[in-house]
Amino acid sequence: MSGSDKRGELDAGAVALSGQLGKTVQRLRKAYNLSLSELAEQSGVAKSIISQIERNETNPTLATIWRLSQALDVSIERVLGSSEDEPFIEKTTRVDTPVIISDDGKCRLAVVGWLKTVEWLQWYDFRAEPGGVLESDAHQRGSVECLSILAGVVEVDVAGVRERAEPGETLRYRCDRQHAIRVVGDEPVHATMVCFMKAALME
Template identity: 35%
Template sequence: MEVNDAPKIGPVIQKERKERHLTLDRLAAISGVSRSMLSQIERGEANPTFAVLWSLTQALGIDFSQLIAGGITHQRKAEAIELVTLALTPEIKSPDGAWRLRILSSPALAGRIEWYEVEIAPGCKLQSAPHAPGTFEHLTANTDGLSVETELGRQALKTGETARYRADVSHEIANSGSETARALMVVLYDQDN
């Protein structure tokens, strides 16, 4: 796999679906992902969001890391330090190139705590629908030009500053600068919900 290649998840989804004797329609009903999106994913014609991938792994009963690793899990001796190479670090990109999220957290933590490396192109924004109730995001700016806006307010950030805000309401991160903006985002989900 080349450094910039994304993991080939379509064949893994298709293989796991067929091993369970599920039709596209049945997997769509179980996962909540549309049949047309499933078909596009299996053919490698769609760039699914983390939420879509999470829904599919839960519906198929597979570990997220199996999906990223190509469906093959190897038994190996426990290592003192686990290394995830750049090629195996999953990314979510906007179709228009406005933003990119590199998923840095372990798949085992999804839905509890997640962290991302965020890049937003000049003059662009990353808009998000409300997450689960009680969810908070912590955004630490690595460059100038970023601002966070929710329905509850707006805050500009300078390099090194951290904004902490409710993410269970509509929110967006914007880059008003002339260079690509970078940040570290940590998402904390409320464990009581």
């Protein structure tokens, strides 16, 4: 294959991928809590280019897609290359699962939800040591968080309103205002957390 033929093949591949690439890059970037500047620094792709890609205003080369996939630790080509209508099974290993750690270092949120739904549905495995506190800023208006306790006891504080939960119990609360989860007692906590972003327009 000549050099020009190879370049033409790469360009055609980039055009084919670009339709879904923007949304995919944006979802992955937000799932890892990365700003455009941070992703630009990690990938070596200019911030302005990433912004254009997310808005589907440019057809990036496969070299650019490869740099972004390396920075986001996922094969974008593989994800976009499969038809959404085809059956599939995805497996994420423990090593590949993103983890968010609280400021005090005692709470860990493993991102176990599907990255494609991160803009409207977020799902976490929550574990915390005794004395741990996970403080969160307000999410988008109408967002609701569901915390199901598997082990230990927690207290959730939403703008000064507090409620405790034990194993087998679930707390549902507005998270579109400042909120915190605190471990109560000497036992570690294990829970599942699901956040519905903009779940309802609540007056």
